[in-house]
Each structure stands twice: as C-alpha cells, then as structure tokens.
Amino acid sequence: MKKRTLIPLALTAAATLGATTLGVINATTASAALTSNWYASAPYLMPFDNSPPDAIEVMNATGQKAFQLAFILAPNGGGCTPTWDGTRPVSSDTEAAALISRIRANGGDVSVSIGGYGGTKLGQTCGTPAATAAAYQQVVTKYGLKAIDFDLEEPEYENAAAVHNELGAAQILQQNNPGLYISVTTAGTAAGTGWFGTEMLKDAKSLGFTPNNYSIMPFDGGFNGASTQTSALEAFHGILMNTFGWDSATAYAHEGVSMMNGRSDVGEYFRQADFQTVLDYATSHHLARYTYWSVNRDRQCADPNQSTTSGTCSSVPQTAWEFTKYTARFAGATPPTTNPTTGSPTPTPSTGTCSAPAWSSSTAYTGGALVSYNGHTYKAQWWTQGETPGSASVWVDQGTCGGGTTQPPTCPPAWSSSTAYNGGATVSYGGHKWTAKWWTQGDIPGNNAQNVWTDNGAC
Secondary structure, X not given: OOOOOOOOOOOOHHHHHOOOOOOOXXXXXXXXXXXXXXXHHOOEEOOOOOOOOOHHHHHHHHOOOEEEEEEEEOOOOOOOOOEEOOOEEHHHOOHHHHHHHHHHHOOOEEEEEEEOOOOOOHHHHOOOHHHHHHHHHHHHHHHOOOEEEEEOOOOHHHOHHHHHHHHHHHHHHHHHOOOOEEEEEEEOEOOEOOHHHHHHHHHHHHHOOOOOEEXXXXXXXXXXXXXXXXXXXXXXXXXXXXXXXXXXHHHHOOEEEEEEOEEXXXXXXXXXXXXXXXXXHHHHOOOOEEEEEOHHHOOOOOOOOOOOOOXXXXXXXXXXXXOHHHHHHHHOOOOOOOOOOOOOOOOOOOOOOOOOOEOOOOOEEOOOOEEEEOOEXXXXXXXXXXXXXXXXXXXXXXXXXXXXXXXXXXXXXEOOOOOOEOXXXXXXXXXXXXXXXXXXXXXXXXXXXXXXXEEEEEO
C-alpha cells in the first residue's frame, strides 16, 4: 500500500509461522483454489515484519479465508530473482511455505503481492517483460499460487519501462497459468488516480492486458473518511470507462479498493464506520475487490487513541481483527459473533508468590513478555493484547507459580453494531466497559460523534 509503515521487529518468524521444512508447494500438494471472491477480499499480511499475527487465529476469529502475503522484491544487492522483502530468497524459503501450508490446512489460501511502496522491484532489474515473468513464475510454482497481486507504486510507479515490464509479466503469467487471479493495485487520488496511474492503464490497454481488477488505494493523499474514498472510486470508475471504452457495469466489475485501517501514514483516519460505508458502496456497485492494509495493524494499540501511526496496531479503539471482518463480509461470509478478546477460564487457587506482573486485558505485550495468570507464568510469543493466557496460542505456559487466585476481568457482553441499546446499557469493546447515555444503535464505543458511550475503564 502507498507509504506503508514498515517497522521490522526482532521476532522469530518460525515461532509465528510454524517451524516446518517445505520445498515446492505444487499443484498436487496445494489445497483446491478458493472461489475468486476470497482472493478479491484477501487483506494484506506481512509474514516477516510488523509483528506478524497468527493467521489461523485471525481466520478462526473472522471467517476470512485468504490473505495477501507481502512483498516479493528484487534482491537488495541487485539481480533478477524473487525474494521476500529483498532479503529472503524465495528459492530457499521454508517459513512462508510453512505459513501457506497452515492456512491451506485450515481451509484457506493465499495470494502473494509483488512490489509495494519502496524497495527494488523485479520490473526494474529484470530488463524485459519475459525475464520479469520468469522471476515471478518461480513464486507461482514454488507456492502453487492461484492468485497474485501487482502492487505498482514508488519507485517504479514513475518508471515507464519498469511498469511496462511488470504489466507485460502479468500478461505472460495470465497466459501461462490459466485461471490465475491477477489484481493490479496502484495509488489513489481525489481524481481517481494520478497521471502515472493513468499512463499505466494506457500501457495495459496497448498490451491488450486485462487483469481481474484494477484497484486504487484512497489514503495517504489528502483523504479522510469514507466520503472522500467513495468519491475517488467514482472518479476512478470514470477513468476506467474512458480508457478502455467500457460501459459502467463493466468498469465497476473491474474496479477495486484497497484501504488502510485506523490512522494512515500521514494522519488520516479511517474507522470502522468508514470501512462499512465503503463496503456498502463496493457491494451496491458490484466492485471486483475490497481489501485493506494490513492485518498486522488490525489490533488496538496500548493507547487506543495514540497520535502516531504504527505498523503493528491501528491507533483507534477496536477489538482484535475487527477490520478483517469487513473483508470477510465482502467475500460473502458472516463473521463469528464471539469477541475473540473476551472470555476467561475459571480461576484456580494457588499458593506462594508469582514474580511476573498479573496479566491485564488492556495491556499490549510484545514477544517475550512474562505475565502471571491463574497461578501460572505465561510468556508471549508475539505481540498480543486482550488474548487470555491459557486460552490463546500466543501465550506459552511456563509452569505454576503462586500468589492466590487471579480473578479474570469481568466484562459485559460485547458491543454489536446490529443491537439497539437503551440508556444505561453496558457493553464491552476494545477491552473496556462502556455505558450508554441514551438509546443508540451502530454508534461505536469511543468512536462516535454523538458521544453516546461513557468509558468505564478496562475490564
């Protein structure tokens, strides 16, 4: 996504992805491809940076079946071979392969995104469309891919030769891999897309190349809220019709949107209500794609209203994986109603002293953090907040300790956007208890202009 936040963390990828030695995941070992609506909804997930979440946990909590793994780049030292993030050769990879196998074993699949903001792209180093396609074919073959995303941004965005290599490679992959789902993602502006984006579309037309969709990213460019995003999508719709000679329905059927959840890199805000508005627009106009950057950010920060942008949390009040539920809805799924961040096991008594601080649902913990809960010490494997020790895979039990009974937090029922609440009603949301001042429905606790909800503190 444009101007994405890349914050490498000292996290052992194998702990998150599962330590497995895998070679090529070919068509005989890969699970059957999902229907295209899942690839059209797949949110972006970085498997090696920005404190990768456990994809299986996200799938089970949201109903989302596919993810867009990011990013494939040229090697940092130069060359025409694919790597993850410019540093991890695809040819020798086992960790991304292990993650893909876990997702497929859980009934899902992945698309792989190439490019992104920053880094050296294969279209810049491979020299020709054919050479670029050969490099990407290694990725398709290695992981048995049924979908791939061409994320055309800086610095190749302004390099006509590099963009031509990327589009030509996409066309070759489309021809050599029948049924391969291809999306092309590029910058969004208030006018739909900028001059370079329009030139990219003209180049695709000259090649006779039509992917499954062209998607714009309406953020990091003077946007703020859903109305500016839907306006940009309407403008882009006009560009597609004018460039390709499509009628309105055909243009919508080849148009997509890729958003950013919470606080953007330049301080714009896109909250849950904005995601819902854009979802309503996408479904009512029959758009071809609805996705966002990124699952790594789909969790609440320690300060839910922090005034900085993070690669690992959204900077807005939310429950874990709440934005991913919107992509699942676009795919046609009904996300689970159970809030994954609430609920606790029955406390058990113990004796002695626990040296680690007591676990708190409102505290954000990084990998390696120690807490005590129900007479046991637990160690976090990766970033977590609101996931109860003993019932979430992020926590590893380090054995018993003492200190008596740890009382689990008491939270009222989770807030639901479809429930009407009278004044005085209490709900839980984002690890806090909230009380309604008057009748309300659909107003997000801590995130509504009417200020209907009173924050009663952590629970």
